[in-house]
Amino acid sequence: MLTALTNARVFDGHQCLEGYAVVLNGSRIHALLPEKELDTDIERQNLEGGVLAPGFIDLQVNGGGGILFNNSPDLDGIRQMLEGHRNGGTTSMTPTLISDSLVQQQQGVAAVCQALEEKLPGVLGVHIEGPFFNPDRRGTHKQDYIRPMSAEDLEWLASIRRHHPDMTLLITLAPEQTKAGQIQTLADAGIRVCAGHTDANHEQIKAALAEGLSGFTHLYNAMRPLTGRDPGVVGAALADNDSWCGIIADGHHVDPTAIQVALNAKPAGKVFLVTDAMATVGSNENSFSLYNEVISEQDGCLVNAEGNLAGSAIGMIDAVRFCVESVGASLQEALRMASLYPAQYIGKADQLGRIRSGYRADLVHFDDAFRVQHTWVAGSKRRHMN
Structure with a gap:
């Protein structure tokens, strides 16, 4: 099932993007695309600000x-x-x-x-x-x-x-x-x-x-x-x-x-x-x-x-x-x-270190005070109370 992470600045490994969503499909990143292009039937998780980056x-x-x-x-x-x-x-x-x-x-x-x-x-x-x-x-x-x-x-x-x-x-x-x-x-x-x-x-x-x-x-x-x-x-x-x-x-x-x-x-x-x-x-x-x-x-x-x-x-x-x-x-x-x-x-840049379609869904979400809010390891999400 596809899940879209929305409402955060996305750092894709190269640049910071505003108004973009990261779509996950199980343990992999399915897509990175503007939020306005999301299909309406995709489940959305509102991150309520902060930065979403590669783990x-x-x-x-x-x-x-x-x-x-x-x-x-x-x-x-x-x-x-x-x-x-x-x-x-x-x-x-x-x-x-x-x-x-x-x-x-x-x-x-x-x-x-x-x-x-x-x-x-x-x-x-x-x-x-x-x-x-x-x-x-x-x-x-x-x-x-x-x-x-x-x-x-x-x-x-x-x-x-x-x-x-x-x-x-x-x-x-x-x-x-x-x-x-x-x-x-x-x-x-x-x-x-x-x-x-x-x-x-x-x-x-x-x-x-x-x-x-x-x-x-x-x-x-x-x-x-x-x-x-x-x-x-x-x-x-x-x-x-x-x-x-x-x-x-x-x-x-x-x-x-x-x-x-x-x-x-x-x-x-x-x-x-x-x-x-x-x-x-x-x-x-x-x-x-x-x-x-x-x-x-x-x-x-x-x-x-x-x-x-x-x-x-x-x-x-x-x-x-x-x-x-x-x-x-x-x-x-x-x-x-x-x-x-x-x-x-270590020769793993084709799998890790970027938010890109096909990469493993290893992600970190943190707020403007550098407090980790969420992490995903191979698509498995955890909320952190820092």
Whole structure:
């Protein structure tokens, strides 16, 4: 049965449209057309203002809904994360496993594979962040797990894609913790390889890009910075026109001016938003356990006992709002950073990130104060009371 969503400004992934309706047919978008052209027999849902946009896509989400994926690497944990982040407008994600034992990470990957096999809406794949990091840039990742990539690691990672060729698989690593050719092998297997938690120099990053490195995880954070005589990881990321950069726009991880610098330096479409969210997002909890250490939320950010940042406490709508109100990005560009651009990075822009006939009906509706009112995941609607 067709249903028309009316009386909201529609951002279709390219532009904002007034007086348009989005017609849904089950899990798919049937049409985008002027409201005056709607057939009279189509059921209408009056959204009473606000903005209707493509649902947000989060490619780095460690937890939510009260759980951390590493602590609950199972299907129920994934479901809780999806529920926790839906209030923030996220309609699809890659649950993220941080540095841990191989057994724990394998359990998490198996849970994501199960979710995909059961067609759990909102799960795109998995993001494995670590443990192949530079110890000096590990951040809150536990020292005991940090190590170089081995041949066995390479075989396991490549095998995930062989057995599940349609899944999105992202790997964050420090290029200097790999051997020549390993990044190439991962990229050839269809894995999106990102640099993060790295102290690589400019030449090492250029070599990694030549092998197939395609992204940079939480730009500016846990990586060698840009200086006048040492471009570092940040300089290499900003100078490269082909790679993508994820960025945490929460007001704590990156200064608004630094975000603007990245937007000015990179070609349009190459910077996307991530939350790097932890367990507290979408829950009533203000603390959780990471590596048997209590992480607490203080003044809108998460810190460990030493006062160091330990992920973020935001949903995607918060990042969109921050980009508009603090960075000075247009609403359209902020929304593209939250939906279209991550979809393009993972090769899903023919299904997600736009409001267009045939696309999956993943949508977010929010008011002028950036409060999420409704979401649709594969056409399934939910009203939010924010």
